[in-house]
Amino acid sequence: MLVEISVVVYMLVVFGFVAWNIKKGSFLIDPSILVPVLIFIGALAVALLAFMGIDFGIATTTIMKIGAAGILFSGTIPMVAAGIGLLRFGDEYGINIFYARNHIGGVVDCVASLVMIFVGLLIVRLDLAAVGFFFFMLLPFTSNALANSYYYSYQRRIKQ
């Protein structure tokens, strides 16, 4: 029972932090500070567990899996927000709404690829990280090709 309660608390903390960031529109804590601090806390926890007599490999795997869970929780809120955005922005907003939808699609792709990269690295599944990295490299080309094709097809329709 204590484990489930801890998971719910962990989930609510991560959800709240990410939702607060999205509501604010910028980072509450700058990522150049937040990421090293989180890595330092993880390393400190591993060192503490190793100092308590727990095997170093098991301690590292456990702490990294907790970090991977945090990344998956933090990817949930932007994914749901992007889904709401895709449902919300209808054709009544005019012809240029495609670019907003393309931006939302870019958010979905970016969240998915970053989650794949970092979760793959943290649970030591390098195939997951490699596919995520390949997908992350392809993302700008895909979005640019879509926007480009929409622009030129719209110009062609105007001429006709």
Added chain:
Amino acid sequence: MIDLSFLNSFAESAFFWSALIFSFACSFTGLAAIRLSLKGEAVTSLMAVSTFTTVAGVSLFLISLPELFNVGFARDTAIALLVVGSIGTIIFARLFRMGK
């Protein structure tokens, strides 16, 4: 004093539930993308289908993990969806751009 068994079960449980909740979020976004692909024009449909392949690929990759459901063949399907889906989107976008 922190017990290792508690920490292990917390890590397993947190990873399982986080991956499951993320998969549900991906499913929600996928449903929104399908709706958009059915009501939009050609390029909008292409963009929505590209988004759907992304979320489907990530969800399939997550359920192929041994920590979750260990569905082995889902991994190959996910790789095919993610790689071929992106390249196919680029190719079809080029075709739409040329008006063919």
